[in-house]
Amino acid sequence: MEDKIATESDTEVAPGLGVLGSEGLHEFVRYFVASLIALLVDAGLLVLLTSVVGVPYLWSGAIAFLAGLATVYLLSVRWVFSKRTMNDMKVEAIVFAVIGVVGLGINELVLYGLTGVLGFHYGLAKVASVGLVFFWNFGARKYLLFRGAAK
Secondary structure (H helix, E strand, O other): OOOOOOOOOOOOOOOOHHHHOOHHHHHHHHHHHHHHHHHHHHHHHHHHHHHHHOOOHHHHHHHHHHHHHHHHHHHHHHHHOOOEOOOOHHHHHHHHHHHHHHHHHHHHHHHHHHHHHOOOOHHHHHHHHHHHHHHHHHHHHHHHOOOOOEO
């Protein structure tokens, strides 16, 4: 009997991300991860600027939020979304930023309302704003910027 050389693996290859659902779900998961990274930048800067440097929480909140916005933009265009609606990156960045400014407004209102009015710690207020801002940003960006076929 002749020995056969194995040319194919008898073991199954692990399924790819494709078995977990639609591309939209994949984008949502990647956006979630990108947002976590941006949140680390945002929250880290918020604590650093407020507690270490002594910047007032509303100013440090805005600065930190904008740093997180820049982080999530870079990750969104390079890793999260596969389709784009705009061919002009300058216009895309402006729309992305405008969506982020609305998110910043939501963030600042929550920080002010919970910290300035109700007296909660700014860190707790930040946690409360994260969910609202996340769903606003993902939905608006997906719908306005990353659902088309241009790229």
